[in-house]
Amino acid sequence: MKICIVGAGALGCAIGGVLAEAGHTVWLVNRGQAQVDALRQHGLTLRENGVDRQVAVHAATRCAEINGFVDLVIVLVKSFHTFEAIASARCIVGPDTVVLSLQNGLGHEDVLAEAVGREHVLAGKTYAGGVVLAPGHVLIGTQGKETLIGELDGQVTDRVATIAAAFNHAGLTTTVSDNILGTMWDKLLVNVATGALSGITRLPYGDLYAVPEVEACAVAAVAEAMAVAQAAGIRLTSTEPRQAWVKAADGLPAAFKASMLQSLEKGSITEIDFVNGAVVRWGAKYGVPTPVNQALVACIKGIERAKT
Template identity: 25%
Template sequence: METKELSILVIGAGAVGGITAALLKKDGYNVEIVSKYPEYATLISEQGIEVTGACGNVNAKIPAYASVGEVKGKKDLILHATKATDMIEAAESVKSLLKDEGYVISMQNGICIDDMALVLGRNRLIGCITGWGATMDSHGKLTMTSTGDFVIGYPDRAPDDFLQSVGEVLSTVVPVKLTDNFMGHLYAKLIINSCITSLGAICGLYLGRMLSIKKVRKIFIEIIREAVLIADKLNIRIEVFGDKLNFYKFLSGNNIIADLRRHLFIMVIGFKYRKLKSSSLQSLERGKLTEIDYLNGYIVKNADRFHLEVPVNRAVVNIIHEIEQGKRKISFNNFSDPIFDRFNN
């Protein structure tokens, strides 16, 4: 089958899902989209999604629905682009829409693929890591804020001809890399998000200011140490992140020079992306739940499986849950919690 003949459904019309759907439609693919907001679904169908930014200017009218129940016919590919907090419910709803040889493509932040496999089966899943930036300015107006790539792969087997075809489809949006170590790539991104996204949600600072503070950098390093410990127990070989950050080399060495090297590396990240605002922080500011259970929470859950201690990641999870519950405020003072006292010097 030619890739243009594939029937594609996108679940979630946020920044990533919406831009992906719009660019696929512009290139002639048979694509539909589901938004849980009826007025937004109507807008997409009647006026289209307007995309600007790094991908140029695009306006695409796409058949859109307010619920999966309105979708007709089974699909070859379902691009699952909801927030992790909506992931299980959405996965349950699309099971009946998948063709016998179809696949669901998981596009969530964090490691959701294990939970999704419980609903859909691991053999029906393709993982997809989004390596480009996007934001929703308002319903129907989306911006690709930075270029990058997709990394796709099966959870636990090598790429095949069908995955190559999926890569051809998604290359309409950005370049695509196929991998036989998808979990290693996904875990690498989880570590970064567990540091940058989660710590930003706790303190409310932009990345540049946050990483200029030595105590935060020490916490950042410890999150990585604990995450690598759990990866080893899970037999996950962590890939180099962004072709630059090798976590094993980053943690190597226990002397002053090695520690200085780690701090300088983090400071460079902070300077380069100094205006970055945590996506979890933005969720909290909108009164929404974060994806913490699929970031640092994934590390904690697996630490409990192996009876290992990951006190910093556990503290991060607890603090963010308390912010979600209204028991704490977003504040740098959250780093004064006694669990972080050992990072004061």
């Protein structure tokens, strides 16, 4: 397949890198010139289990640099850049192109559908991870990390099955979901568990998981989110709040940092409005109190303000 990763940061490079290794033609699109220059000059370097390996990829700062349509667009930009990103990618979306969001949080599929048509859009969630070590050099956590994708209407189509098969062949453990909204909430629970707390404490996972009080706070935040999902009629696979806390770190190295912490370290804003903030909004809509998530949102907003 000809695949374009729009938002080729840490996770985009991790996913794009293993797909390229599996024989697909992969374009990594990143607005950062330093990242693109490194990818063009040296290829992509993936670090896994302490060992580096090189992968040949294509790189661009704009989708307009790609000739022709692609088979699959994977959107991995920050939530607040979704519309801008997909608008810039319209030039590579043909009649048969599939657009797949693997972003954190809720609501991206509606933004994508508005831009390119709902018939092109798949939704998904991934538990894979990555950390940028330097331009063109990424620490990846993909082995054994689950990815779920699905049609918005819950059908299991040939196209979603084909994409899942390609992902699995590349070592991305992928299943097709007939309950993608529930799938998205399941992933949201994982982000609720660790994202804000990692950003607030500045701790990578190894240290974060060593503090019992942090775990207690995380489990309380997830419990609120699960109560909101239940009130909204969402069908979850998680049955106990601590499952999300355990799943968040499963298979990832101690040095791994949640995306919110990575954003704050770069001096940029986070996706808090689309993660814990989404829990707060849905809680207000369905009359479910969310004081822990409200506090986490307030803390991250304060840190963001201090950095601007």
